[in-house]
Amino acid sequence: MAAGGTATPEDAPDRTRLVVLVSGTGTNLGALLEAAQDPAWGADVVGVVSDQAAAGALGRARAAGVPTDVVPLDAHADRSAWDQALTQAVLAHEPDLVVLAGFMRLVGPAFLARLGGRVVNTHPALSPSFPGVRAPADALAYGVRVTGATVLLVDEGVDTGAVVAQTAVPVLDDDDVASLHERIKAVERPMLVDVVGRMARHGWSTSPTNPRKVLLP
Ligand code: GAR
Numbered sequence: 001m002a003a004g005g006t007a008t009p010e011d012a013p014d015r016t017r018l019v020v021l022v023s024g025t026g027t028n029l030g031a032l033l034e035a036a037q038d039p040a041w042g043a044d045v046v047g048v049v050s051d052q053a054a055a056g057a058l059g060r061a062r063a064a065g066v067p068t069d070v071v072p073l074d075a076h077a078d079r080s081a082w083d084q085a086l087t088q089a090v091l092a093h094e095p096d097l098v099v100l101a102g103f104m105r106l107v108g109p110a111f112l113a114r115l116g117g118r119v120v121n122t123h124p125a126l127s128p129s130f131p132g133v134r135a136p137a138d139a140l141a142y143g144v145r146v147t148g149a150t151v152l153l154v155d156e157g158v159d160t161g162a163v164v165a166q167t168a169v170p171v172l173d174d175d176d177v178a179s180l181h182e183r184i185k186a187v188e189r190p191m192l193v194d195v196v197g198r199m200a201r202h203g204w205s206t207s208p209t210n211p212r213k214v215l216l217p
Pocket of ligand 1: 023024025026027028029057101102104105122123124132133134135185188
């Protein structure tokens, strides 16, 4: 696949190199690893990078034989040094596409300068509603009746990038944060697998009339 995401059918047979960034339990990573076992999906997870040494996701990566790196924020002098170390850790795997799958930190300017345009994030809300790291709790507190999951391109804002795909999830009267987040994750995982596979196989572009809109062939 062409870096930068322009659809180039002649590149379709190439397997896309995915690097996945994680901070937590890694069920989304698990879904990507499982999908990658099917050659027809079109992508390989070639590296997993975390800011948390204790992230359960790292165990899933190791069990699948995928190289891992840990780049903790507090091991660096400041956020800029961390941003540069994270960028180098990801670039070392020569990714075509980077997936933030439960990565709970904002990537910085160095990261976006080298990798911007080929980074997607999965977020447990219908963007632009409820950005940040507490989206299911914020949706519940607000009282919305429908929330969901969004795959979006990553820009310099907090969950402000162009939307690639969304799935709605109803909020039930007896939901708590855990039950709502679990139901969101149940739709989030297959959506992420579907979107990443399509991006890997066919590339993507932004609408000529609306740069906020990502088109998947
Ligand atoms: C997912 O729901 C993901 O959308 C969310 O963290 C969860 C990670 O689950 N990410 C964010 O909230 C980022 N703003 P997982 O570790 O089981 O994949």
